[in-house]
Amino acid sequence: MSFRHNHLLGIESLAPDEIRAVLDLAETYVDLNRAEAKHGDALAGLTQINMFFENSTRTQASFEIAGLRLGADVMNMSMQASSIKKGETLIDTALTLNAMHPDLLVVRHPHSGAVNLLAEKVNCAVLNAGDGRHEHPTQALLDALTIRRAKGRLHRLSVAICGDIAHSRVARSNILLLGKMENRVRLIGPPTLMPAGIAEFGVEVFDDMAKGLEGVDVVMMLRLQKERMDGGFIPSEREYFHRFGLDAAKLAHARSDAIVMHPGPMNRGVEIDGTIADDINRSVIQDQVEMGVAVRMAAMDLLARNLRAARKKEREHA
Amino acid sequence: MTDMLLTNARLIDPETGRDGPGALCIADGNITKVLTQDTDLEDKMFRARNIFDCGGKCLAPGIVDLGVKVCEPGERHKESFRSAGLAAAAGGVTTMVTRPDTLPAIDSPEQLEFIARRGAEAAPVRIHPMAALTKGRAGREMVEIGFLQDAGAVAFSDADAVVTDTRVFARCLTYAHSLGALVIAHPQDPGLSRGAAATSGKFASLRGLPAVSPMAERLGLERDLALAEMTGARYHADNLSCTASLAALDRAKKAGLDVSAGANIHHLTLNALDVGDYRTFFKMKPPLRDEDDRVALVEAVASGLIDVISSMHTPQDEESKRLPFEEAASGAVALETLLPAAMRLYHSGALDLPQLFRAMSLIPSRRLGLPTGRLAAGAPADLVLFDPDAPFVLDRFALRSKSKNTPFDGARMEGRVLRTWVGGKDVFAA
Numbered sequence: 001m002s003f004r005h006n007h008l009l010g011i012e013s014l015a016p017d018e019i020r021a022v023l024d025l026a027e028t029y030v031d032l033n034r035a036e037a038k039h040g041d042a043l044a045g046l047t048q049i050n051m052f053f054e055n056s057t058r059t060q061a062s063f064e065i066a067g068l069r070l071g072a073d074v075m076n077m078s079m080q081a082s083s084i085k086k087g088e089t090l091i092d093t094a095l096t097l098n099a100m101h102p103d104l105l106v107v108r109h110p111h112s113g114a115v116n117l118l119a120e121k122v123n124c125a126v127l128n129a130g131d132g133r134h135e136h137p138t139q140a141l142l143d144a145l146t147i148r149r150a151k152g153r154l155h156r157l158s159v160a161i162c163g164d165i166a167h168s169r170v171a172r173s174n175i176l177l178l179g180k181m182e183n184r185v186r187l188i189g190p191p192t193l194m195p196a197g198i199a200e201f202g203v204e205v206f207d208d209m210a211k212g213l214e215g216v217d218v219v220m221m222l223r224l225q226k227e228r229m230d231g232g233f234i235p236s237e238r239e240y241f242h243r244f245g246l247d248a249a250k251l252a253h254a255r256s257d258a259i260v261m262h263p264g265p266m267n268r269g270v271e272i273d274g275t276i277a278d279d280i281n282r283s284v285i286q287d288q289v290e291m292g293v294a295v296r297m298a299a300m301d302l303l304a305r306n307l308r309a310a311r312k313k314e315r316e317h318a
Numbered sequence: 319m320t321d322m323l324l325t326n327a328r329l330i331d332p333e334t335g336r337d338g339p340g341a342l343c344i345a346d347g348n349i350t351k352v353l354t355q356d357t358d359l360e361d362k363m364f365r366a367r368n369i370f371d372c373g374g375k376c377l378a379p380g381i382v383d384l385g386v387k388v389c390e391p392g393e394r395h396k397e398s399f400r401s402a403g404l405a406a407a408a409g410g411v412t413t414m415v416t417r418p419d420t421l422p423a424i425d426s427p428e429q430l431e432f433i434a435r436r437g438a439e440a441a442p443v444r445i446h447p448m449a450a451l452t453k454g455r456a457g458r459e460m461v462e463i464g465f466l467q468d469a470g471a472v473a474f475s476d477a478d479a480v481v482t483d484t485r486v487f488a489r490c491l492t493y494a495h496s497l498g499a500l501v502i503a504h505p506q507d508p509g510l511s512r513g514a515a516a517t518s519g520k521f522a523s524l525r526g527l528p529a530v531s532p533m534a535e536r537l538g539l540e541r542d543l544a545l546a547e548m549t550g551a552r553y554h555a556d557n558l559s560c561t562a563s564l565a566a567l568d569r570a571k572k573a574g575l576d577v578s579a580g581a582n583i584h585h586l587t588l589n590a591l592d593v594g595d596y597r598t599f600f601k602m603k604p605p606l607r608d609e610d611d612r613v614a615l616v617e618a619v620a621s622g623l624i625d626v627i628s629s630m631h632t633p634q635d636e637e638s639k640r641l642p643f644e645e646a647a648s649g650a651v652a653l654e655t656l657l658p659a660a661m662r663l664y665h666s667g668a669l670d671l672p673q674l675f676r677a678m679s680l681i682p683s684r685r686l687g688l689p690t691g692r693l694a695a696g697a698p699a700d701l702v703l704f705d706p707d708a709p710f711v712l713d714r715f716a717l718r719s720k721s722k723n724t725p726f727d728g729a730r731m732e733g734r735v736l737r738t739w740v741g742g743k744d745v746f747a748a
Contacts (some may be wrong), residue, residue, distance in 0.1 A: 134526030
């Protein structure tokens with residue numbers, strides 16, 4: 001067993017061989033998902049609860065399908081609507097859930113570190129589906145799988161991540177993952193959207209798209225998270241699109257076979273030109289969605305194996 | 319007639335910088351004689367009612383802790399005068415200078431009287447309350463500085479609430495100056511630091527925490543110093559934490575302004591990386607800084623640029639801390655850990671014991687006009703006897719504070735308080 005964790009809280013704690021283990025297993029699930037009978041039994045008998053303290057139709061749907069395809073009983077809890085509003089603390093929510101004996105807990109939360117806190121308090125495998133601006137590990141893993149399939153490898157590539165780095169957990173997880181797999185990472189965006197100390201992550205930082213995109217193999221666009229902005233990071237959407245939005249002219253600086261990625265949902269005409277997003281020769285945005293389901297199946301499968309092994313050990317001890 | 323003779327002690331005298339063997343005579347709650355030679359010891363022993371053998375351990379003036387939050391009124395479940403007083407006695411703190419950031423804030427003479435009365439009846443150590451600078455710490459109208467001073471307020475501070483309106487703050491300083499009142503602020507630019515839970519840099523970015531540059535503290539300090547210069551007020555910048563502030567402070571002191579500065583023990587002994595995996599007991603306000611800042615801050619204490627070390631004791635219950643890092647409350651309890659944590663600075667060779675007690679006892683007393691903090695004839699016999707080398711592992715549930723939010727839980731520490739006297743009376747014995 002080359003995946004040693006009980007939870008998937010972030011890329012930070014994963015070793016390169018563990019990343020490879022997830023991706024290799026995910027490949028088999030890509031095939032399963034394309035087959036007519038899309039059913040596995042890796043999670044049969046297990047209960048998966050999706051707890052989303054922050055809205056996300058896409059990620060939640062992806063985790064739900066992944067669980068259903070592997071035979072788990074899946075339940076969705078939309079937390080913004082429920083107990084949080086009644087003043088229940090995160091820990092109480094966790095303990096309440098714990099009493100229902102879930103096996104897999106998929107959590108999204110608006111605060112960095114909240115998923116780590118939850119993982120300490122429950123007796124099941126926790127998957128981080130995005131916490132604040134900290135990490136979004138399954139997104140980075142699905143991006144990695146997409147790149148590996150499109151480029152044939154996941155090392156010695158030059159990858160540009162563009163846009164709102166400061167508020168992006170997707171960027172953080174990707175920077176960590178791509179760095180661990182020995183790629184060159186460039187960050188491009190206005191300095192107001194760059195987190196402090198980011199250059200110490202072993203990345204190159206640019207505030208000019210033409211220079212930053214020069215010769216890159218992969219262009220990863222980020223959503224401009226308008227809901228996170230409490231004002232004044234950029235002068236206007238149109239100036240942002242002019243300087244940092246991906247269009248054909250800017251993309252021309254990248255390698256001619258460079259692929260274009262976006263974690264979605266896209267703001268067409270803000271961070272990406274619609275024609276680029278729809279260009280089937282460059283854009284792998286739809287592939288990312290497909291890989292998302294496969295990667296989440298793989299991650300939950302690996303965690304479930306460790307969970308079963310740990311429970312078996314416990315029973316033997318008892 | 320000597321009531322008590324403390325013999326065989328290692329006297330730590332912050333006034334003279336002396337660290338050596340000696341004995342103290344105590345009568346009527348005051349120190350009557352400091353004996354540093356054996357010559358007339360026998361005569362004194364003969365005439366003393368009680369003799370206490372200090373066993374060669376360190377005897378220093380009790381700590382005068384500037385800026386203790388006792389959560390009365392308002393949040394007595396977090397800390398009361400009784401629990402804080404017991405913690406203080408056990409920590410060698412003989413005077414608690416209490417913060418006014420309670421619920422409601424201490425902003426009227428009536429409330430101040432309540433504090434003084436509660437403190438006197440419930441706590442075994444001395445209480446000197448601070449009052450808010452503005453009503454409700456809202457930064458709009460100044461409090462009755464004169465009446466509050468008459469009622470016993472030793473300083474005026476809105477604590478971590480910055481008086482953002484420069485004109486209001488300037489008038490407060492001007493008015494306070496006319497009464498000789500000390501104004502204490504925790505400098506910060508509240509705009510720049512809004513919403514921040516960590517110090518900006520690689521670690522905060524890795525953890526995805528909203529962060530603030532230490533420059534926000536310097537901005538706040540520069541503003542306050544300019545106003546102190548303009549008004550001539552007595553000003554104390556507390557809770558300083560970073561290198562960026564030190565140059566500004568140095569300039570102001572060299573220019574002869576009536577300013578002093580303090581740092582709290584956590585910024586002197588911990589850094590931002592200690593937060594680790596979102597450990598909320600390490601969430602402070604201002605947030606813990608880089609190691610470079612910590613080292614610079616310790617050096618500033620050694621050079622005297624930073625005058626005061628305090629605990630910035632801030633009790634928080636479990637519920638306020640068991641939250642995602644951004645939402646969790648800031649601050650830590652420290653009355654009992656101040657001395658052992660300060661011993662880290664002694665054992666690392668950064669500061670000697672007289673320097674530490676200068677910053678913890680002597681200077682805060684002087685700045686507040688209190689007679690304590692000295693080992694000299696006529697000074698109150700507020701004393702702490704401690705063993706700087708005694709090792710222990712801290713268990714937070716063994717703390718006397720009602721709240722147990724210490725970052726030192728499970729930490730290996732050296733330095734135990736053996737005995738504490740306030741006005742010559744035993745208030746703690748290990």
